[in-house]
Amino acid sequence: MTEFGKQLASVDTGIPGLVLWELPVHGDSRGWFKENWQREKMTALGLEDFGPVQNNISFNDAVGTTRGIHAEPWDKWVSVASGRIFGAWVDLREGPTFGKVFTAEIDPSRAIFVPRGVGNAYQTLEADTSYVYLVNDHWSPDATYTFLNLADETAAIDWPIALDQVEISAKDLAHPRLADVTPMEPRKTLVLGANGQLGRALRAEFADASHVEFVSRDELDLASPDLPSVRRWRDYGVVINAGAYTAVDLAETPEGRRDAWAANVTGIAVLSRIATEHGISLVHVSSDYVFDGTRAGEHPEDEAFSPLGVYGQTKAAGDAAVATVPRHYIVRTSWVIGEGKNFVRTMASLAERGVDPKVVDDQFGRLSFTGEIARGIRHLIESGSPFGVYNITGAGEPQSWAGIARRVFELSGHDPERVTGVSTEEYFSTAAGPVAPRPANSVLDLSKIRATGFTPIDAASSLSEYLRA
Incomplete structure (x- = not known):
């Protein structure tokens, strides 16, 4: 009864x-x-x-x-x-x-x-x-x-x-x-932008996971009007968006501005709607450029947006769209280093070729290696951490770009004093094209991601390992 x-x-x-x-x-x-x-x-x-x-x-x-x-x-x-x-x-x-x-x-x-x-x-x-x-x-x-x-x-x-x-x-x-019985696999995970720096790191991180699919921008373009129908989205439990328009200076041009908004906002808004409709956990990678860098201390996740340039504005708008998804992780990072051309590789090459560079010494942050970001993303997904915004960068003492350049020279067996520190204004004073404003302070607070059980690796240790590879 x-x-x-x-x-x-x-x-x-x-x-x-x-x-x-x-x-x-x-x-x-x-x-x-x-x-x-x-x-x-x-x-x-x-x-x-x-x-x-x-x-x-x-x-x-x-x-x-x-x-x-x-x-x-x-x-x-x-x-x-x-x-x-x-x-x-x-x-x-x-x-x-x-x-x-x-x-x-x-x-x-x-x-x-x-x-x-x-x-x-x-x-x-x-x-x-x-x-x-x-x-x-x-x-x-x-x-x-x-x-x-x-x-x-x-x-x-x-x-x-x-x-x-x-x-x-x-x-x-x-x-x-x-x-x-053949166990039922979890709903599939889709990695977008899988041929980029972070995308390649995610390929390595999830190499052991048969339910993870990887697609490049050529294979799945977020700007496509057919995006809602190009996949049976209900089959996916997680979508990781590792792609973005990142040409910071080019975004200040008329054509670049349009491209940046299309990739970083319009497509993200459609993807956010798809994720909401199908109960997908959307992982989206954000940037320190959503802040103006005037804060005296580390940037917490809940700091109000204050972007300086077009790129930062589009990233902030994309974050706002993703935040409407009930199941979302916004992973905010800075100074990203991965495979391919990047600041560390450039400094190592200059050291070997005998070039003594001038490097900005009034911007401060921590390097974020793509393998570390990928590890953090996997941790958030698999640990069941509460949805929301998380800062993920390397740990340790913040450095200027000039300080990092000197350390690259030193680790490469060259005299770090060959690197001359200059102001941002002086560095870009002779630039031929448009220059996007940069935040002076890009240091992100890591206490929230640490509270989930994730321990960021010291950026200095990662730099040494990266240059040995």
């Missing part, structure tokens, strides 16, 4: 993401009423805002009707409209809880949230039982399922009614034992 008057509450099942819910049911001699799904109340108590798009009903007229064990590639909210069922859930996802079992009886005063990849099976305990499930993807014949045999000896589910006494379909009887 349905229990009336319970408080709305969640119950841990021991299987990550699988949550049993006690539902308030209000009734009298006429019948009963309940809020079967109430987004605001339930998400406030910790339920994932999973965005259901389809409502299905299963009616079972006989006691003992048994269905399962099926693991689908979507999340679902299962509840009972009439009658009573025994439910069994088995984690069929890759990971340490693969094969873990949870069972419970469900009547109208209970519901359960079943995440993607957790196998579920139901046995009716009363005649004329109907259960309802909301799912966050439309059914597709091309969807990939994972199955487990109802009688698997490892799961050892204690069915209320013996399986040889109930109605089961031939397909369900033919499902494999646990030892033969």
